[in-house]
Amino acid sequence: MSDPQASPSGLDDLDLRILAALVRQPGRSNKALAAELGVAESTCAYRVRLLRSRGVIAGVRVVLDPAALGLPLQAVIRVRLGRHTREGVGRLFDSLERTPGVIEVFHVAGEDDFLVHVAVEDAAALRDIVLQHITVHETVRTTETHLVFERREGIGPLARVMP
Amino acid sequence: MSDPQASPSGLDDLDLRILAALVRQPGRSNKALAAELGVAESTCAYRVRLLRSRGVIAGVRVVLDPAALGLPLQAVIRVRLGRHTREGVGRLFDSLERTPGVIEVFHVAGEDDFLVHVAVEDAAALRDIVLQHITVHETVRTTETHLVFERREGIGPLARVMP
C-alpha cells in the first residue's frame, strides 16, 4: 500500500521526483539536484544514469530561438497524399525531416498524412519549402499552410503520471 | 567578402559552429567543445554565455519518452473555435498548456485555431482530455483528433542559416 514503487512503469517516487526536478530546471548540477531531493549525490547520479539507460530520459536538447536566427516566421504545413505506398510515405518522411528549417514532423492518421512544423525567414521561403521540398514528391496531393501565431510548450507527460 | 560575420543575425562563423556542435551533441563539457572547434576554452565559454544572454540559445530541455512513462498513445487534436474573443482565446491557450499530457500547443491561422499535441495512456484518456479539457470551453466549436503514428525531429532552424 505504501509501496514507493507506485508507478505502472516501474518508476518509484524518487525517480519521479528526479524527473520532475530535471524537467522543471535542466542544466543544474547533480550536486544541487541531490541537495534539493535530500539524497546523496552518488545516489542521485546513479538514478539519473539508470533513467537514461532505461530510455525514460530520452535525451537533452539545446533549444534555439528561430527568430534570433533570422527565422521569424513559423508555420504548420498539412500534407495530404494521393497514393499511400509504404516506400513513398517513408521516403517523404525521410525527406521532410532533413529539410532545412523543419523543426518536427508528425505522421498522423486521418484526413491529413503529415504535419510539418517549420521556421523560415519570410513568406517566400515558406513557398519555396512547399514547392521545392514537399509538392515535388509524387505521393503528395495537396498541402495547406497554417501560419503559427504562437507556440507554447505544455506541462508535459510527467503531469499525467505524477502523484 | 571574407567577413566572418556572414549571418544576418550578427552571428559569426564561430557562433554558428558552436551552435551546430551544441545542437548535435548537448551536454558535453565546455572543454570538449572548445577542443573540437579549435578555440580556447575561455573563448568558447564566453561565446556560449553571449549566445545565451542574446537569447539565440533559448534554453535546454530534458526530453522524456512518453511511452516509457506509460503513455504510448500520441495524438494531435485540431481545435476550431466559434466566437473568437481575445479573452476566450487566451484562456483556452492557458488552459491547454496546463493540461496534463499536453506536450505542445500551436495557435495557428486558418481553418483550425489550435493544434494540441498530447501523450496519453489509452483511447479513453484521449477522450477524457477532449471532453473534460477542450470541449468544455465555450469558445470551442469542434475538435478533430488525429492519432500520431510517428513523430520525428527535423534537422532544425540552424540548417537554414549555416554555410
Place this chain on the structure above:
DNA sequence: GTTGAAAACAAGCACAC
C-alpha cells in the same frame, strides 16, 4: 539500493596579451 570520501576533472575568474 544507498552512502560518504577521495581522486580526477571541469568551470569561473582575474589578468595579460
Place this chain on the structure above:
DNA sequence: GTGTGCTTGTTTTCAAC
C-alpha cells in the same frame, strides 16, 4: 576579442553498509 593560470566547485568512482 583571445589565451593563461589559479581557485573553486563538481563529477566519478568505489569500498562499505
